Amino acid sequence: MIACENLGRRYGEFWALRGVTFEVGRGVVLGVLGPNGAGKTTLVRILTTELMPSEGRASVAGFDVVGEAEKIRRVVAAVPQESRPIDFLTPYEFVLSYLLLRGLSLREARRRAREALEEFGLWEVRDREVDTLSGGMKRRVLIAAVFAADADVVFLDEPTTGLDVYSRRLVWNSVAEMKRRGSTVVLTTHYVEEAAALSDVVLVLSGGRVVDLAPPERLVEKVPGRYVVEVYGADGGVAEAKSVVDIGGRRLYYVDSAPASAELTKLGTRVVVRQKSLEDYVLLTVGELGHEDS
Numbered sequence: 001m002i003a004c005e006n007l008g009r010r011y012g013e014f015w016a017l018r019g020v021t022f023e024v025g026r027g028v029v030l031g032v033l034g035p036n037g038a039g040k041t042t043l044v045r046i047l048t049t050e051l052m053p054s055e056g057r058a059s060v061a062g063f064d065v066v067g068e069a070e071k072i073r074r075v076v077a078a079v080p081q082e083s084r085p086i087d088f089l090t091p092y093e094f095v096l097s098y099l100l101l102r103g104l105s106l107r108e109a110r111r112r113a114r115e116a117l118e119e120f121g122l123w124e125v126r127d128r129e130v131d132t133l134s135g136g137m138k139r140r141v142l143i144a145a146v147f148a149a150d151a152d153v154v155f156l157d158e159p160t161t162g163l164d165v166y167s168r169r170l171v172w173n174s175v176a177e178m179k180r181r182g183s184t185v186v187l188t189t190h191y192v193e194e195a196a197a198l199s200d201v202v203l204v205l206s207g208g209r210v211v212d213l214a215p216p217e218r219l220v221e222k223v224p225g226r227y228v229v230e231v232y233g234a235d236g237g238v239a240e241a242k243s244v245v246d247i248g249g250r251r252l253y254y255v256d257s258a259p260a261s262a263e264l265t266k267l268g269t270r271v272v273v274r275q276k277s278l279e280d281y282v283l284l285t286v287g288e289l290g291h292e293d294s
């Protein structure tokens with residue numbers, strides 16, 4: 001459904017994306033993870049035909065992003081980063097006009113607009129001006145419109161940034177539903193647990209390059225050891241640790257077996273033992289998300 005071959009984008013002398021090669025099929029949720037400036041939005045903008053690549057090729061739904069951009073626009077739906085719905089419309093008018101512009105009949109557009117606004121908990125506020133809604137509600141209006149469009153390929157660029165737990169869960173459910181309907185979903189996010197919960201495959205970018213492309217559980221398997229001992233404050237060290245990471249006032253030890261509780265009490269003021277996760281993969285390979293690549 002999406003294929004990139006040696007894809008690159010340059011701004012002047014600076015390569016924001018380089019040598020990106022990957023393929024994902026129909027009905028797949030592709031999570032895109034990477035630190036600030038890794039190239040996630042650049043990749044999404046090229047695939048949604050908003051930005052031309054500087055080198056390489058990419059196709060979406062079998063259409064070339066350069067030569068067949070018009071065809072791609074008919075089969076994709078996107079919520080760009082930090083986008084907002086048109087302020088002077090109501091949620092109902094916004095979703096309805098989005099569907100009509102995509103070529104749906106009035107009858108079908110009305111049916112889908114209602115269904116999507118209900119799905120996103122917006123039916124009660126359907127006739128209020130978007131301008132008067134909270135930031136999280138505005139975001140939900142956009143995602144509801146894309147959800148209602150039932151496109152072959154959906155791009156969600158950081159869809160849950162700034163959303164509360166309830167709204168985030170609504171978005172998560174809608175991604176699962178889009179996948180169930182057969183859409184391919186590309187989801188960029190800084191929330192690692194979100195990528196882990198929703199993605200079939202995770203594309204890890206750093207400094208414009210592909211670091212890895214694999215199902216989340218495969219990436220977690222690459223983390224050394226089985227457990228993580230998180231120690232807050234001063235600590236005496238864990239002798240048999242396979243790897244150690246320092247973040248802020250926290251030190252993480254990757255170990256094969258959980259230390260006995262007597263040993264834990266000696267370690268520091270606060271100690272947590274947990275299973276390794278996708279967040280540990282990210283910490284060990286690309287550092288903390290949210291940090292600019294150097």
Ligand SMILES: Nc1ncnc2c1ncn2[C@@H]1O[C@H](COP(=O)(O)OP(=O)(O)OP(=O)(O)O)[C@@H](O)[C@H]1O
Pocket residue numbers: 011015016034035036037038039040041042043
């Ligand atoms: N129009 C532009 N002109 C020059 N440089 C740009 C432009 N757009 C993006 N860049 C640079 O390209 C790199 C990749 O940016 P991009 O927005 O794709 O990263 P990102 O992974 O989406 O980051 P974030 O997580 O912060 O949204 C960054 O170093 C950015 O500064």
